[in-house]
Amino acid sequence: xxxxxxxxRHLLASMIAxxxxxxxxxxxxxxxxxxxxxxxxxxxxxxxxxIGLGSWIxxxxxxxxxxxxESVDVMRQFFAGGGRLVDSSPMYGSAQDVIGEAVQxxxxxxxxxxxxxWVSGGARGMAQxxxxxxxxxxxxxxxxxxxxxxxxxxxxxxxxAIKREGRLRYVGITTSEGRRHAEIEKIxxxxxxxxxxxxxxxxxxxxxxxxxxxxRERKIGVIVNRPFRQGDLTQALAGKxxxxxxxxxxxxxxxxxxxxxxxxxxxVTCAIPATSSVAHVxxxxxxxxxxxxxxxxxxxxxxxxERLA
Amino acid sequence: MSEWWTYSLSDFxxxxxxxxxxxxxxxxxAIWPAHLLALVAGVIxxxxxxxxxxxxxxxxxxxxxxxxxxxxxAYHLERYAxxxxxxxxxxxxxxxxxxxxxxxxYRPGNAAPAPQPLAFxxxxxxILAYPLLALARxxxxxxxxxxFGIVPDPTVVATMGVLLAWRAPAIFWLIPVSWCLVxxxxxxxxxIGHAWLLPALALTAVLAAIMVSKKPRDLNSTADPRS
Numbered sequence: 001x002x003x004x005x006x007x008x009r010h011l012l013a014s015m016i017a018x019x020x021x022x023x024x025x026x027x028x029x030x031x032x033x034x035x036x037x038x039x040x041x042x043x044x045x046x047x048x049x050x051i052g053l054g055s056w057i058x059x060x061x062x063x064x065x066x067x068x069x070e071s072v073d074v075m076r077q078f079f080a081g082g083g084r085l086v087d088s089s090p091m092y093g094s095a096q097d098v099i100g101e102a103v104q105x106x107x108x109x110x111x112x113x114x115x116x117x118w119v120s121g122g123a124r125g126m127a128q129x130x131x132x133x134x135x136x137x138x139x140x141x142x143x144x145x146x147x148x149x150x151x152x153x154x155x156x157x158x159x160x161a162i163k164r165e166g167r168l169r170y171v172g173i174t175t176s177e178g179r180r181h182a183e184i185e186k187i188x189x190x191x192x193x194x195x196x197x198x199x200x201x202x203x204x205x206x207x208x209x210x211x212x213x214x215x216r217e218r219k220i221g222v223i224v225n226r227p228f229r230q231g232d233l234t235q236a237l238a239g240k241x242x243x244x245x246x247x248x249x250x251x252x253x254x255x256x257x258x259x260x261x262x263x264x265x266x267x268v269t270c271a272i273p274a275t276s277s278v279a280h281v282x283x284x285x286x287x288x289x290x291x292x293x294x295x296x297x298x299x300x301x302x303x304x305x306e307r308l309a
Numbered sequence: 310m311s312e313w314w315t316y317s318l319s320d321f322x323x324x325x326x327x328x329x330x331x332x333x334x335x336x337x338x339a340i341w342p343a344h345l346l347a348l349v350a351g352v353i354x355x356x357x358x359x360x361x362x363x364x365x366x367x368x369x370x371x372x373x374x375x376x377x378x379x380x381x382x383a384y385h386l387e388r389y390a391x392x393x394x395x396x397x398x399x400x401x402x403x404x405x406x407x408x409x410x411x412x413x414x415y416r417p418g419n420a421a422p423a424p425q426p427l428a429f430x431x432x433x434x435x436i437l438a439y440p441l442l443a444l445a446r447x448x449x450x451x452x453x454x455x456x457f458g459i460v461p462d463p464t465v466v467a468t469m470g471v472l473l474a475w476r477a478p479a480i481f482w483l484i485p486v487s488w489c490l491v492x493x494x495x496x497x498x499x500x501i502g503h504a505w506l507l508p509a510l511a512l513t514a515v516l517a518a519i520m521v522s523k524k525p526r527d528l529n530s531t532a533d534p535r536s
Contacts, residue, residue: 062392
């Protein structure tokens with residue numbers, strides 16, 4: 001999600017104003033009206049909220065004090081709304097340190113820390129993980145993923161060994177924008193991984209053919225990145241009226257409809273939209289509550305998005 | 310290493326336009342009033358193009374070398390590296406160009422060139438007009454102005470004007486032109502309207518340099534012994 005999207009903010013403000021003329025800020029500070037839905041991690045049964053928080057671009061604010069304050073506010077609202085999984089990577093610039101600052105300030109009781117190893121060669125992998133852990137200010141990570149399959153043949157055995165020793169809870173692999181799906185499938189079929197992270201949204205649905213069914217078959221959790229195509233999708237839909245089905249599933253914005261489309265897929269464990277806006281965090285969390293679309297409505301959402309975007 | 314081929318340009322854009330321009334804004338605030346010094350340095354560069362004298366040429370080359378060195382350290386290493394992991398490599402490239410410009414200042418056989426209106430125009434645009442782009446950009450303010458000698462883009466354009474005026478060999482162009490492509494790619498990914506400007510100026514300068522290189526040098530314009 002882009003850091004600034006006036007149309008979405010406007011829609012949210014309009015929705016709130018229309019629902020009783022209340023001031024924006026007090027309502028935004030309130031908790032979501034319904035509990036955030038959860039899904040079990042297939043390999044363990046542990047429940048995880050269907051909406052997580054990504055950090056690509058949005059939390060890479062360098063030393064900018066204002067950017068860091070805003071990022072802490074985003075994470076505060078995320079945890080207050082029931083969110084748990086925060087995802088980052090050494091590739092994301094200052095994002096890990098920004099997350100660490102928020103973790104130190106907020107001390108979230110139920111953080112699910114998901115990070116990645118992104119370095120060529122297995123020998124340097126653990127040094128990078130330790131550096132990342134220090135930046136996050138956490139005693140250990142819950143989930144470590146091999147970022148974009150970089151040197152996965154070397155990293156994966158090490159991560160699985162650490163998991164066996166009890167120093168890591170889950171292991172996964174990631175890709176994005178449809179890259180190397182054949183190799184992803186091969187690893188899913190042959191390696192005892194807990195999670196796979198892929199790009200999936202109402203327009204990019206290749207994973208429905210093989211990867212999502214394979215994830216169900218192999219009991220692998222699915223984390224979905226780029227749910228809004230890095231903001232392009234919500235921008236393309238901005239100003240287009242929501243179809244009638246949106247009200248049936250409690251959606252007042254396109255962003256919510258797009259997220260509900262993703263997390264209602266039975267193989268998906270959670271989506272990780274990234275944002276630097278507190279209003280968008282709340283909007284995203286609302287998408288993880290209430291009624292979800294059934295298979296017929298999911299097809300219709302995809303058709304409508306394809307037609308309008 | 311086959312994995313690297315699967316990355317696209319957008320994968321390496323790690324920051325938003327908001328973070329990018331806020332970084333320039335805080336950098337500008339931190340080093341003010343160094344901008345006034347940079348403006349004086351810019352005037353020396355323009356003077357060297359307008360009045361070709363060997364001592365002016367040498368001063369301008371050293372001014373440019375200092376500007377590239379400063380941008381390498383103060384901008385790329387100290388600031389940009391906070392949000393872009395490639396910034397240390399950019400810093401190294403800018404440091405190399407600073408050394409090349411020192412060499413340009415003192416290399417034997419330098420010829421003082423004839424005045425070049427296009428070269429003057431390019432450097433003038435970079436030094437005097439480039440900061441105004443901040444005001445033309447949607448949401449931009451003068452606090453985010455990109456100033457010659459302070460940030461890369463106007464420094465690079467001003468340098469290309471000088472290289473054109475002095476018929477510098479191709480090796481001096483390599484890093485400035487490469488930076489124009491890098492900066493264009495970054496601004497395009499950030500969806501900044503003037504992303505096309507830098508490569509357009511680079512193309513203009515390179516084409517002009519090729520045309521100028523085919524003309525015989527005016528022997529009467531060699532170094533003025535009074536300098």
